[in-house]
Amino acid sequence: MKITLTLNGLSREVDLPPLVRLLDALRGPLGLPGTKEGCGEGECGSCTVLLDGAPVNACLVSIGQCEGRAVTTVEGLSDATHLGPLARCFVDHGGAQCGICTPGMLISAEALLARRPEPSDEEIREAIAGNLCRCTGYQRIVDSIREASRERRQAGGAS
Amino acid sequence: MSLADLPLHDMRRAASLDALCGLVSERHARGEATVLLAGGTDWVVEQELKPPRPDADPLPLVVDVSRMDELRGITVTRGLLRIGAATTYLEMRRHPAILERAPMLVEMARELGAIQIQARGTLGGNLATASPAADGVAALAAYDASIVVKSVRGERRIPFSALQTGYKQSSRAPDEVIVAVEIALPPEGSPWIWRKVGTRRAQAISKVALAGIAVRSEDRVVRLGLGMASVAPVTATLFQTRALVLSRPLPAITADALDAAVLSDIAPIDDVRSTREYRKHAAKAVVRGFLRDLGAPV
Known part of the structure; x- marks a missing residue:
């Protein structure tokens, strides 16, 4: 099945069996291996991407369901040579350690900040509740997202 | 895991609810199974965890209903809340009418899974897979909701009390499509x-x-x-x-x-x-x- 979607702002077409997981389409034919596979059953959040702006687990979405839709992956939050400000905050504040959860964490954080420019710590924790991290104990991730929200507001809302 | 079987399924969309009912009915008459796929939070996980399929076992046709307009949306008419079967839990918990008139649904949707699951899961899907562990279905039970189903024979409403007949079994006929749930709202401010x-x-x-x-x-x-x-x-x-x-x-x-x-x-x-x-x-x-x-x- 030919599927056309908007991927990180660009129109892309793939020809794949429709029930191939969005996760496999991204990491394989679409050439974006930033999205990680953790549990493969919708529990850990490491494959989180934005589908029309909402965070979803790419392991539970079929590529055939993405026809005409907009998908944003972690690659879409940075450019080829520079980390985006959100990712930079994770580096500066110890929000990233082994890195497996990080792409999903960044996407969940991006979804939150797009809706809630000044989230409370409780809102940050709720927004990343579907993303498991076994390294940081979460506090550094919460700190990183809080700092990103502050920087973003100072910069006038631009990401 | 049996991920290998997923790409073997064919998937289609239907142009309208009537066309969908026709397709499901024709396939059922021929003994062929059809899966209506919304968010995939139950069905896709089940497929991934299943042992590989024996070669002789025919695959169901998957019909993507996640964006079928006739299965989506939330309305309140004279105290009757209607939620389309393919409306996501995230859409539900952010909808003004539900925030105002059905706060229990907001809290349920918020806790049923993380936001990634809320953004995909639907009441229709959870009713179809019929797990007794489904949070959304427990909320429907408390509201004594009606389940609106449609087939080529017409539309009918199944009272919640008559819906479930056993573990993952329901009184919905195999060719009936779950269209919506309807809830007679209690007075505002009810505990x-x-x-x-x-x-x-x-x-x-x-x-x-x-x-x-x-x-x-x-x-x-x-x-x-x-x-x-x-x-x-x-x-x-x-x-x-x-x-x-x-x-x-x-x-x-x-x-x-x-x-x-x-x-x-x-x-x-x-x-x-x-x-x-x-x-x-x-x-x-x-x-x-x-x-x-x-x-x-x-």
């Missing part, structure tokens, strides 16, 4: 409870979950809806407990009588998430909590 007992706040399948809605008049409860997940082969509607509470003034309800009613209404099992004994304990405790909030000395 309600959503209490989920799980391993963690987000993303846990319930050990026990209680949905409750009550209408009180002086010292009596005059209307009571209860639904409980993960305590029986079907979503428990706690019939004996409802009858007890409605039968006498709140001050006359005793903890012993309430506990006995709850235990007669449930049949929990030991499984990977919890034990029979703990579920009995938790079920009694969450019902007592709701009745205490309503003013019973329990």
Whole structure:
């Protein structure tokens, strides 16, 4: 099945069996291996991407369901040579350690900040509740997202 | 995992609800199975965990209904809340009418899974896969919702009490498409409870979950809806407990009588998430909590 979607702002077409997981389409034919596979059953959040702006687990979405839709992956939050400000905050504040959860964490954080420019710590924790991290104990991730929200507001809302 | 089988399925979309009903009906008449796929939070996980398919086993046709307009949307008309079967839990919990008139659904949707699951999961999907652990379905039980289904024979409404006939079994015919759920809204400000007992706040399948809605008049409860997940082969509607509470003034309800009613209404099992004994304990405790909030000395 030919599927056309908007991927990180660009129109892309793939020809794949429709029930191939969005996760496999991204990491394989679409050439974006930033999205990680953790549990493969919708529990850990490491494959989180934005589908029309909402965070979803790419392991539970079929590529055939993405026809005409907009998908944003972690690659879409940075450019080829520079980390985006959100990712930079994770580096500066110890929000990233082994890195497996990080792409999903960044996407969940991006979804939150797009809706809630000044989230409370409780809102940050709720927004990343579907993303498991076994390294940081979460506090550094919460700190990183809080700092990103502050920087973003100072910069006038631009990401 | 049997991921290998997923790409072997064919997938289509239908141009309209009538076309969908026609397709499902024709396939059913030929003995062919059809899966209506919405968010995939149950079905895709089941496929991924299944052993590989024997070669002779024909695959169902998958029809993507996640964006079918006739299955989506939320309306309130003269006190009747209608939620399209393919409306996501995230859309539900952010909808003004639900925020204003059905706060229990907001709280349920918020706790049923993390936001990634809320953004995909649907009431229609959870009704179709018919797990007795489904939080959303327990909420429908408490509201005594009707399930709107449609087939080539026409549309009908199944009262919640007549829907579930056994573990993952329902009275919906195989060629009937779940279109929407309808809830007769209780008066604004009616007391309600959503209490989920799980391993963690987000993303846990319930050990026990209680949905409750009550209408009180002086010292009596005059209307009571209860639904409980993960305590029986079907979503428990706690019939004996409802009858007890409605039968006498709140001050006359005793903890012993309430506990006995709850235990007669449930049949929990030991499984990977919890034990029979703990579920009995938790079920009694969450019902007592709701009745205490309503003013019973329990």
